[in-house]
Structure formats: C-alpha cells, structure tokens
Amino acid sequence: MEFKNTRDFARSLDKEDLLAKYKDEFIFPEVKGKKVIYFTGNSLGLQPKTAAKYVEEVMHNWAQLAVEGHFHSSKPWWDYHERFPGKLSKIVGAKPQEVTVMNTLTVNLHLLMVSFYRPVGKRVKIIVEEKAFPSDQYMIASQVRYHGLDPETAVVEVKKRPGEHHFRTEDILKTIEETGDECALILMGGVNYYSGQVLDMETITHAGHKIGAKVGWDLAHAAGNIELKLHEWGVDFAAWCSYKYMNSGPGNASGCFINEKYHGSREIPRFEGWWGHNKERRFLMEPAFQPEPDANAWQISNAPILALAPYLASVEMFDEVGMPALLEKRNKIVAYLEFILEEIGREVKGDFEIITPSSREERGTQLSVFLHGEGKQLFNYLMENGVITDWREPNVIRLAPAPFYCSFEDMYNFGQILKEGILK
Structure with missing residues (x-):
C-alpha cells in the first residue's frame, strides 16, 4: 500500500480498521482537554473500561x-x-x-x-x-x-x-x-x-x-x-x-x-x-x-x-x-508510523534514525528512534501537547502504537505535533 501523510488518508485507514471500535473500550488521560496520543503501552497499557x-x-x-x-x-x-x-x-x-x-x-x-x-x-x-x-x-x-x-x-x-x-x-x-x-x-x-x-x-x-x-x-x-x-x-x-x-x-x-x-x-x-x-x-x-x-x-x-x-x-x-487480527493491525499501524517519521524527517530536514529492525519478523509494536540533533526539550514538548511517549538517554524516544487503542489518525497527528516541536 502506498501511504500518504494526510489526515484524510489516515481517516480512510481507520474506516477500514476492524479493530477501530476497541479504542472506545479504553480510558485515556487528557491533556488540554483532549485525549492523549498514547505511545507507552510498552510500559503500561491503558485501562480497559471493563476492568472496574x-x-x-x-x-x-x-x-x-x-x-x-x-x-x-x-x-x-x-x-x-x-x-x-x-x-x-x-x-x-x-x-x-x-x-x-x-x-x-x-x-x-x-x-x-x-x-x-x-x-x-x-x-x-x-x-x-x-x-x-x-x-x-x-x-x-x-x-x-x-x-x-x-x-x-x-x-x-x-x-x-x-x-x-x-x-x-x-x-x-x-x-x-x-x-x-x-x-x-x-x-x-x-x-x-x-x-x-x-x-x-x-x-x-x-x-x-x-x-x-x-x-x-x-x-x-x-x-x-x-x-x-x-x-x-x-x-x-x-x-x-x-x-x-x-x-x-x-x-x-x-x-x-x-x-x-x-x-x-x-x-x-x-x-x-x-x-x-x-x-x-x-x-x-x-x-x-x-x-x-x-x-x-x-x-x-x-x-x-x-x-x-x-x-x-x-x-x-x-x-x-484474537492475536491474528491484532498482529495484522500492528504491522500496518507500525508501518504507517514509520512512514510518518520518514516524511516529517524530510520536511524538517531532521536526522531521525529508527534503531528498531525494519523487517516484520524482527520487530513488534515498538519503534525506537534516535532524534539526532534534538534534546529532551522535544520530548517535553510532545508530552505537554498530549503525546505520551518514553524517553531513554541520550536521545531516544520509544513509540509503541498498541493496536487495541491507537488509531491511524493518531499517527498523523503525532507527526504534525512532532514537526511543530522541531520548528518552534
């Protein structure tokens, strides 16, 4: 599939996503009155509404x-x-x-x-x-x-x-x-x-x-x-x-x-x-x-x-x-996130290095990214603007778009916030 870095395209992927409805089955923290983009399911998953x-x-x-x-x-x-x-x-x-x-x-x-x-x-x-x-x-x-x-x-x-x-x-x-x-x-x-x-x-x-x-x-x-x-x-x-x-x-x-x-x-x-x-x-x-x-x-x-x-x-x-459906969406949403990172990197002339293997057999939900030339202030900007991610020294962010509750539009929105944080 040929990806596009547009909101309309991201929304079209969400319309095709058979798991999209499960996003409403989880409770999201909010920043500035909006649900966050949650990338840290590799540390702590969101709370299912049925848990209580x-x-x-x-x-x-x-x-x-x-x-x-x-x-x-x-x-x-x-x-x-x-x-x-x-x-x-x-x-x-x-x-x-x-x-x-x-x-x-x-x-x-x-x-x-x-x-x-x-x-x-x-x-x-x-x-x-x-x-x-x-x-x-x-x-x-x-x-x-x-x-x-x-x-x-x-x-x-x-x-x-x-x-x-x-x-x-x-x-x-x-x-x-x-x-x-x-x-x-x-x-x-x-x-x-x-x-x-x-x-x-x-x-x-x-x-x-x-x-x-x-x-x-x-x-x-x-x-x-x-x-x-x-x-x-x-x-x-x-x-x-x-x-x-x-x-x-x-x-x-x-x-x-x-x-x-x-x-x-x-x-x-x-x-x-x-x-x-x-x-x-x-x-x-x-x-x-x-x-x-x-x-x-x-x-x-x-x-x-x-x-x-x-x-x-x-x-x-x-x-x-079932795991087959989760794995299918995982592969697609991680590939789209990878595409978004590459597109934003070109737009801002940034030096992003994805250190997670590119082959499906050697990676799961997580992408770890070196933000060469960027410091922790970018991570802080993301957090302050509703992108919950993970920072590892010296300058790696870990992004894990869990297929149960992350959407393709989340990936697009993340890219825009990332670009704003670099260009501000």
Missing part, C-alpha cells in the same frame, strides 16, 4: 459473602486463576496446561530458575544478552551468587557489534556453541526493551538444547505484542508481566509457561506451597506435597483475586479479538 466492573464484582462478592466467596461468588476465588490458561495459551502459543498466572514477573523468574538453573560440575554458566533490563541483570547475578558462584565468570553476555544497534543471531549462536557444555541456562528477553528487536527465539532455543542447556525467555515486551509459539519451539520455561501490552494495571500479576515435559514430577526442584498441591486434596491439609498435574504445580499461594480481576477483563478482550 470486574474489580467491583469481586468487591461485591467479598461484601456479600465474605469467606464464602471462595466457593460461592459469581467467579469462585479458589479456582479464579484457572480462567486464564485457555485464553492465555492462545496468546503465547502453548497448551493450556502449560500456562498459569501467579505472583509478578521477576518473582516468577526467580522461582522458575529454582527449577531450571541447576549448576553442577563445569555446567554452571548462564548466557544473557548485553544490557538486559536491569531487573533481569540483578536477578541472574543474585541467583548465581546464591549457588556460590561468581557472576563475573558464570554470566556470559552476548554483545552487539561495535556501532550496531541489534543483536545478530549468528553472534548469539556462536556464543552458545563456544560456551558448550559449560552452559546450564540461556535466559534472554524475547523482545529487547530498548531497541524493540525481536530475537529469533526458535533458533536460539534449538541451539541451546543442542548443547544440553535449558532455555527460558523473559517475555515482558513480547506477550500480547508478537506471535509466540512456546510449545512448538520447545521452550523450557517463560514468564511475562501483564501490565504492558496486556493492559492489566500497574505492577500486576505475571503469567508463566512451563513445558509439559516437566509436569507431574515430584522430583523436580521447585519452591512449593499449598496452591500447587493436588486441588482435589488441597483442603485435607496433608503433610506431603502432591503436585498439580500441570503448570499449576508451580503455584505457591492462593491467587490475589483483586489483582487478577482486571487482568481477566483484558484477557477476555484478547480472546474476543
């Missing part, structure tokens, strides 16, 4: 039933988490029994490493990407130290080549091959939070298994954003937060994937609690742990129902629309 209803349902049941709400509320609390796997499994490409919801992201990665980082002999190393999100860096280093090892020698970083913004798959594979039987675990971010690059998870997973390592993925920026096939790829484990592209609310619950080949074992090391115990015998208060036959064996405590309620509201919207 789901929370209020829990509050009402609590008020009316108190403890009996565990079994007699409209959505009983004792199995509330079981409403997620069937729907989430479609989003992450898993079998329903391989998915559960619990805790928060870094907590879950820690718990999963109890099971899947088992250093022994010379097989002690963890392969990670250079400058991973800080929380992952802290978590991995602390796990290594917990096992009495030194992160300086046990953590192997895959680096970008000098002057390049992306990781090369061949460099990752070379690091995996060179580490060989010293590698216990590969744990990387499926989508790089800074550049928006999507790693070749299938190829990397197969390479890790070839050398006998376990392979896990942090999908914080991937779940609800890109196509995932965790079961088909043979991934050992993965975890994701729900508050970015999945719009569940700040700091909300995390989803987990544990490959079915690890289910049903009482021998696998893990930290255990009574919500992972055999559901049919849970309230018999038996001393010996009997794991649930699926990913729920990794549950520890009873579910935080008030946190899960808005997540369920969002997951049901994802299930209604």
